[in-house]
Amino acid sequence: MRSLLLAVAALVGCASEEPTLVAQPEPLDVWVPQRLEAARVPGLSAAIVKNGKVVFTGAWGYADVESKKPVRADTIFLVASISKTFIAATMMQLVDEGKIALDDDVNKHLGFSVRNPRYPDTPITVRHLLAHSSSIQESYIRLFSLIAPGDAAVSLEDYLREFVVPGGKEYNGGENFAAKYGPGGGNSYSQIGAALAALIVEKVSGEGFAARVKSRVTAPLAMTDSSFRLADLPGDRLAFPYVYNGARDVKQEHWGAGFYPAATMRTTALDLSKFLIVVGERGAHAGGRLFAEATLAEALRVPFPQHSADQAHLWQWRDFAGRRMFGHSGGAPGASSTMYFDPKSNIGVITLSNADVHVRVSVSREDELAAFRAIEERLWRDAERL
DSSP: OOOOOOOOOOEEOOTTOOOEEOOOOOOHHHHHHHHHHHHTOOEEEEEEEETTEEEEEEEEEEEETTTTEEOOTTOBEEOGGGGHHHHHHHHHHHHHTTSOOTTSBTHHHHSSOOOOTTSTTSOOBHHHHHTTOSSBOOOHHHHHHTOEESSOOSOHHHHHHHHHSTTOTTTGGGTTBOSSOOTTSSOOOOHHHHHHHHHHHHHHHSSOHHHHHIIIIITTTTOTTOBSOGGGSOGGGBOOOEEEOSSSEEEOOOEEOTTGGGTOOEEOHHHHHHHHHHHHTTTEETTEESSOHHHHHHHTSOSOTTTOSSBOSSOEEEEETTEEEEEEEEEETTEEEEEEEETTTTEEEEEEESBOHHHHHTTTOHHHHHHHHHHHHHHHHHHTTO
């Protein structure tokens, strides 16, 4: 573990002409653990990329609290909704290959029909899925009640049919579709919609989604510690997820879900940096191109600004720390993560943790979220000096 010792004490003149010492920030190895304790987060790993290179990695706290196992640079974290950016990557590769058009009706590729029952004549397009504008919605309480230890045993198609096809046990009389607007008529963040996009990747490519990500994204980028499947990863390097119950952090089992492409990528901060660098470099990497520059530009474009000024094609824009940046965050039981890139300064910051602070704080714990965000803010400030 190493610290960013970035600030240098500066002398500034004052009216009395006596020098005043500007306080030097505490080293990260002292400062970050204090913020983790305030946020009730067991462990965190971080990375900073700048001008196409990884310029900093850091690790603090515990991957396993009970055994006092520390987070290290090679600790593997669940990144939750950052997973969706890999759906975007594999989808855009198929666009590059001319096998999919973003405005295709999804029924052209799925092999079964998906329609909002209240708007049966309005097609749901691939773009709608990627922009969370399909009118598909779900109860998060219900959805996360279906997660279970280990990798999901059900196929992606079988799982999704239950939600979006009439007669499915999770269809709920069409309650998984918005009533007030149809496809393209509004914005509703949807795990099921994103997973449907991943199923289209499966159908069109002829590969299972996890295998497709490996063959076309993680393997070409030498992301050897990254996978959607627990079975592919070394169990002794996984950070255990923790859920705070109001009194203490409770250790959870490593879990999977039928909507896994939207939520269960596991990776290290260093591995994820390789992916972020390629996006920051407009699709290029040492071995060639992950996707065409024009295709990436389209992926990052906001297609329905009348509904959301920040939602691109499974990428999101965000105003943070005085910057306009793109990326994604993630929040799920036992995971809170961020991955953002500022194209103006060519800087990106990644934070991965094994706590549910994003989910927990959305209900009642703003103080904990503030402590957690302070870490990210500090990394962005320090990144300018690297």
